[in-house]
Amino acid sequence: MATVAGRDRYARQSLGGNLHARIKQARVLMVGAGGIGCELLKNLVLTGFGDIHIVDLDTIDLSNLNRQFLFRNEHIKKSKALVAKDSAGRFNPNVKIEPYHDNIKDPKFNVAWFKTFEIVFNALDNLDARRHVNKMCLAADVPLIESGTTGFNGQVQVIRKGKSQCYDCTPKEAPKSFPVCTIRSTPSQPLHCIVWAKSYLFTEIFGTSEDEAPELDYKKDSDNAEELSNLRKEAQALKRIRESMGSADFPRLVFEKVFKEDIDRLRSMEDMWKSRKPPVALDFDRLSTEALGVGTATARKDQVEWSPAENFVVFVDSLQRLSTRLEETRANVDTGNSPPILTFDKDDEDTLDFVAASANLRSIVFDIERRSKFDIKQMAGNIIPAIATTNAMTASICVLQAFKVMREELSKAKMVFLAPNGTERRLMTESLAPPNPECPVCSVAQAVVEVDLKRATLNHLVEDLRAQLGYGEEFSINKDANILYDPDEDINLSKTFSELGLEDDTFLTIIDESEMDKKVNLVLSIAAKELQEQPVHLLEKVTVPTAPKKAAAPETNGHNGHAHPATNGTTMTVVTNGNKPLKRTADDAGLEDELVKKKGKVAAKPNEDSGPIEIEDSGDGAIIIDDD
Ligand SMILES: Nc1ncnc2c1ncn2[C@@H]1O[C@H](COP(=O)(O)OP(=O)(O)OP(=O)(O)O)[C@@H](O)[C@H]1O
Ligand SMILES: [Zn+2]
Secondary structure, eight states, X not given: XXXXXXXXXXHHHHHOHHHHHHHHHOEEEEEOOSHHHHHHHHHHHHHTOSEEEEEOOOBOOGGGTTTOTTOOGGGTTSBHXXXXXXXXXXXXXXXXXXXXXXXXXXXXSOHHHHHTOSEEEEOXXXXXXXXXXXXXHHHHTOOEEEEXXXXXXXXXEEEOTTTSOOXXXXXXXXXXXXXXHHHHTOOOSXXXXXXXXXIIIIHHHHSSOGGGOTTXXXXXXXXXXXXXXXXXXXHHHHHHHHTTTTSTTHHHHHHHIIIIIHHHHHHTOGGGGSSSOOOOOOOHHHHHHHGGGXXXXXXXXXXXXXXXXXXXXXXXXXXXXXXXXXXXXXXXXOTTSOOOOOOOOTTOHHHHHHHHHHHHHHHHHTTOOOOOHHHHHHHHTTOOOOOHXXXXXXXXXXXXXXXXXXXXXXXXXXXXXXXXXXXXXXXXXXXXXXXXXXOTTTOSEEEEEEEOTTTOBHHHXXXXXXXXXXXXXXXXXXXXXXXXXXXXXXXXXXXXXXXXXXXXXXXXXXEEXXXXXXXXXXXXXXXXXXXXXXXXXEXXXXXXXXXXXXXXXXXXXXXXXXXXXXXBTSSOOOOGGGXXXXXXXXXXXXXXTSOEXXXXXXXXXXXXXXXXXXXXXXXXXXXXXEOO
């Protein structure tokens, strides 16, 4: 093994004296110490980066250990950032590593702090955090190396303010959802039953009630108003049953409600079953008799499909386990607090058993194939298998691209894509595209606006934009993807910045919507300040230039028909069954034709004829269910 001194000499020889010296002094930031982060940190340390800061909000989970090699069994539940520092620090004691067990969105990581870095690396797994770092790096004018992987797909992008596309220059895929009727009334695939078990049944019994659950978003003006109102009543009846939790009769009550009464009601709606096979209710007593010889150890057989009786046993057993847990939690909570709840976690056996058995029982009702617990874990957790080698390759490309940035050779930097085995090329590159002039994030004009958050209303800002910057009637004020104001959306005008949750270092994008002499987008960053007179004060006199005539939309990542590259939480789609080299193919794992998405990781097979069967990422891994 090379000694530290030896390694340093080799690094200098291969990188050249100048770059090597620069790297030693470089202060760099790595956001995320998960799959890509562990690989990247190792690379940074071994390359000799002198001052590395790591931010990760999470603790280590058992399921991370197979690929996040800086972590071992004894580190479970400890901070990723701190353990990563300790483990990687040993590779090169001359490197200074500063860990932060924190969310990168924490206000203490402000623009001034970002400015202290020479380069920032994203090794994240969700859109929201990526967008945030993108914005901060643009505001601080620091180069960002953005990366992501999904299964065998990977991507590295070099983002340099004003010179290359930013993360938001290409539109990211709009959130997608399941129609609630597919989930609640007419499931046709195992995934529909799994979503029902996880997002409806589990939540109704052990979580927050449906009305408050974000994933069940009922629109009042739906075509199916009557059925939706029935579904609502059904949910309320289930909620009442929840009150008998702990009683010996509880499993029967729940079972008969969801696998018999609700099914009988559905079946009675004849129109629904004209072109579909009607569901068949289950019989509690018959299954109890069938289940006489079946033990609760069935739950440990996670690779096989359980029989109806086995599913029944696991259903009853896990329902009891979870009820006991909830009762115990309740007993330990002071009265007056909001009632305790349980949340689904794919790594929590009790919750997984319950979701697996309930989903399979529902599949039996609708004559849909059943799935093994292992498969259901993948689907319910929306997991695309993370592959260590993809992460390793991606992380190494990040460092190679960083060298180009540090050598000030941006023209040589590339957007790099890794594609699955079997595609024409495993590694594809593109030159960096120039910023999209229509990008709502990196568009040209930027200004700081001082705001007295408690006094200033959005209307103050609107008036200032008109009076001082020459905006007409037609413009909008946006925060991320949310429209705070436009000529048709004026309900926020009288609200103060505080009421709107706009704080120090928040960015607002002003988009000119006028037909003539349209201005480029203006990004305003808010500086909170108590002001004596006007509650809003534009710091500098900015001139917002007129936008060029509509430029052609920037190239997306089409790649001349190559497989679409995918990254965690970005827009790109992956044909899941194309991932043949997987030990278990997506098909084997039951991923089928559906989109499978984990905390923003996307793997999607374009929909064929099966309607909108898509899973949505709401930022916390929840599946959003929509009306049809
Ligand atoms: N807002 C954030 N601030 C700081 N760290 C974040 C933030 N969002 C995500 N991360 C971190 O980014 C890392 C992404 O790593 P990765 O994609 O390997 O996910 P993981 O949670 O480690 O593994 P998996 O989810 O696949 O089981 C995680 O360690 C996660 O904690
Ligand atoms: Zn942009």
